[in-house]
Amino acid sequence: MTTLRSACFVVIGAGGLGCPALLALSAAGARRAIVLDHDRVEVHNLQRQVLYDVGDVGALKVEAAARRLPGLAIEPVRRRLMPSEVPAFVAGLPAAAVVLECSDQPALKFAFNDACLAHGVPLVVGAALGWHGQALAVRPGAACYRCVYEAPPPAELVPRCDEAGVIGSGVGHIGMLMAQLALRLAEGDGTVAGQLWAIDMLHARVQRLAPHLRAGCPAHRLAVARPSPLASPP
Numbered sequence: 001m002t003t004l005r006s007a008c009f010v011v012i013g014a015g016g017l018g019c020p021a022l023l024a025l026s027a028a029g030a031r032r033a034i035v036l037d038h039d040r041v042e043v044h045n046l047q048r049q050v051l052y053d054v055g056d057v058g059a060l061k062v063e064a065a066a067r068r069l070p071g072l073a074i075e076p077v078r079r080r081l082m083p084s085e086v087p088a089f090v091a092g093l094p095a096a097a098v099v100l101e102c103s104d105q106p107a108l109k110f111a112f113n114d115a116c117l118a119h120g121v122p123l124v125v126g127a128a129l130g131w132h133g134q135a136l137a138v139r140p141g142a143a144c145y146r147c148v149y150e151a152p153p154p155a156e157l158v159p160r161c162d163e164a165g166v167i168g169s170g171v172g173h174i175g176m177l178m179a180q181l182a183l184r185l186a187e188g189d190g191t192v193a194g195q196l197w198a199i200d201m202l203h204a205r206v207q208r209l210a211p212h213l214r215a216g217c218p219a220h221r222l223a224v225a226r227p228s229p230l231a232s233p234p
């Protein structure tokens with residue numbers, strides 16, 4: 001019989017969302033993760049990238065994260081993934097994979113939404129900017145990221161954290177919430193899918209919205225339902 005410990009959590013981005021998510025996954029008993037990031041630790045990001053300290057500045061994030069969480073077998077992948085490469089990447093993931101999309105690239109979030117639905121891989125998408133953050137668990141049969149937002153905005157209209165700022169505690173909340181949703185998906189609990197969590201740190205407001213599965217959403221056309229990792233044979 002397999003257990004939660006056999007699930008493989010695939011964390012895309014080891015920054016402000018990925019760091020708290022990895023901490024929460026490790027503390028909950030996860031044993032295996034693939035962490036993908038191409039970047040190095042920078043001192044001005046330490047306030048929200050809570051896995052690292054000043055001694056890690058200049059190190060690859062994937063290697064610093066693996067050092068910090070020895071109880072979690074992390075496969076570090078130093079790579080900058082382009083949206084066009086996501087379908088092949090998702091197709092090659094282990095059967096017990098649960099993906100956490102923690103990057104700051106909207107186009108990547110849509111690409112993972114579509115590819116994970118097409119391959120039946122459970123997914124949690126998160127984002128945070130300024131005082132606000134959102135998280136959404138995605139599974140076939142429930143509203144997906146594309147049901148809610150339809151398409152990524154033009155790249156020139158997407159503000160970066162470096163430009164617009166981000167509240168460290170806000171991004172930490174979202175990262176922790178993403179980990180909790182991923183753990184629920186790994187346990188085969190599909191009831192968390194399709195609920196959009198929205199946090200407004202400025203007004204201390206948390207909302208749980210229930211968007212509709214949008215008729216004609218192209219991401220659902222090829223969606224595949226797959227048993228949860230815990231339901232897989234050992």
Ligand SMILES: [Zn+2]
Pocket residue numbers: 143144145146147148213214217218219220
């Ligand atoms: Zn959809």
